[in-house]
Amino acid sequence: MVVLALTLTACTEEAPGPEAAAKELAAAIADGDFGGVAFSQANIDVPAHRDAVLEPLAAIDHTVTLEGVEVATEGDDEGRRATATLAYTWDVTDTTPWAYETSVDLVLQDPQDGDGPQEWAVVWEPDVLVPDLRDGDRLAVTRVRAERAQILGADGAPIVEPRPVHRIGVDKMNLDPARQDAVARAVGAAVGIDVEAYAQKVAGAGDKAFVEAIVVRADDTAGIDLAAVRAIDGVSVVDGELDLAPTRTFARPILGRVGDATAEAVEESGGQVVAGDTIGLSGLQRQYDVQLRGTPGITISVVADGSAGEDTGQDLDLDGAPDPVEDVTDVFAVEPVAGVPLATTLRTDMQVAAEAVLAGVPSASAIVAVQPSTGDVLAAASGPGGDGTSTATTGKYAPGSTFKVASTLAMLRAGVTPETVVSCTPTITVDGREFQNVPGFPQAAIGEVPFRTAFANSCNTAMIAQREAVSQQALHDAAADLGLGVESALGAPGYFGSVPASAEGTEHAASMIGQGKVEASPLGMATLAASVAQGSRVSPVLVRPEVTPAAAEAPAPSGLTPEEAGTLRSLMRSVVTDGSARLLLDLPGEVGAKTGTAQYGDGSLAHAWMIAIQGDLAVAVFVETGDSGSGTAGPLMKAFLDAPDAGVDG
Structure with a gap:
């Protein structure tokens, strides 16, 4: 009786269903560990085959899951053979996965060690990994470069x-x-x-x-x-x-350059950039690299055994095309998406003209031209003396007497008019420090003179003498109303200036004439001039990207009125007709200007400035080391405004 019972028990012990074996296989294909999977064939190295075929996809996240199992219900294979369906998903791109299914047979067989119940074993074939894969076939992955987009000028045409x-x-x-x-x-x-x-x-x-x-x-x-x-x-x-670009130097510090991706760029890209890619390395090319370079495509192919020699296409082909082969079948492809052009406001003819004017200047220099009606930066040229930096947009310098436009706005608000008589003395002393006018200041403008005369000839002492009537806060506010020190959605790195809101004594006196701790860039001073020309604060724009960045905190509204701007324009016109910018008098239109000279270092060196407005054009010219605003910056301003391509309508 005991023997019979044991025999019946052994005969009725059932093998597990094929589902468990199929799930083990799916997991093994996904992670490469086949330790728990039985195979029907002897002497077959499935792990090596799996690794050889899928190695080109090793860096791509993927899943392999069991979709279902069907057990044979007829004939000799009834209950002893099953077919499993495996579902693969490869996350080839963020938005486009490669998904497919394969089938694999399983057979019920005696255990390999001869002990225990029967087990389901996998009948391994190459097409378990990829549909229609044959013995000896391999996969090749080709990365197809996207067409890099162009940076456009103001007319919408490519600069390059x-x-x-x-x-x-x-x-x-x-x-x-x-x-x-x-x-x-x-x-x-x-x-x-x-x-x-x-x-x-x-x-x-x-x-x-x-x-x-x-x-x-x-x-x-x-x-x-x-x-x-x-x-x-x-x-x-x-x-x-x-x-x-149109010239060797064309806006080089701003546009930047492209080149082969560095190892650091590859590492930081999170897989978006690979060795051999062309990327932006500096300037706008780097800042907007993602927009310009587009999205590469990818093609996955089955390559027949021996058709491409021993150097299999498992490495990415960075040239965007597979090596020549006899038998290649594409099984998945994502087309590259070309980059999106980057629109700038630069006028190529005006930029070329500005750079030509600065070509012979030995020290750092810049010319910035802004269209007041739009805020468009039409030219932002940096001279060769700046050693490749964008002096035009990021330079930080004392603006000197060009800042007197802002000081004058504060004085107008304090009750001064162009006809108010002010004292223009040879020198003025504040808390023991002596201030004087620039060398060569005209004697005819010394004494009790109308403020218009003092402004036209850039009298330092007359401006400083008004320091009691104009607080540092009022000076700061007037400058901000003209756009100086106010952030703008430029679309590129830019320095807009800085005017302290509090200062006393000699520091406040120096601020009245654009020195001390007052700083500006050529871009900032061109913006100030543009605001005067427009009659309202101008926000400069150089780049219009595909995706507008989140807006920064909005600045306080400008208090500049049309009447105030009109008075400033009138005073700037007097600088041309009767003052330090007479060399511009023969230019067409009603040109207004302001010169500026700012000592630096031990006082023996000077920054030379001039700002000017002509119709719908505002320009700032700067030379880091010069003699004076009128003597150094003035001729450059005239040469630029006189150039055939410098006019807004030209």
């Missing part, structure tokens, strides 16, 4: 366009090997590059290589004597085109 260039170098295929080193050195010396480095570069290149030394613009060879270069026996000068 294909422009003719000369590629200068050595063509080894057409040059006697015995002469290659000598020619390379001659070319390097002629174009001004490291001769030794270039000679080594030529020596290390392939036998048929064209080894480029330098690329120069067809209309600007950067001082290279192209005729002398062509005269070198063995040199090659190849004509071509390259995407370039």
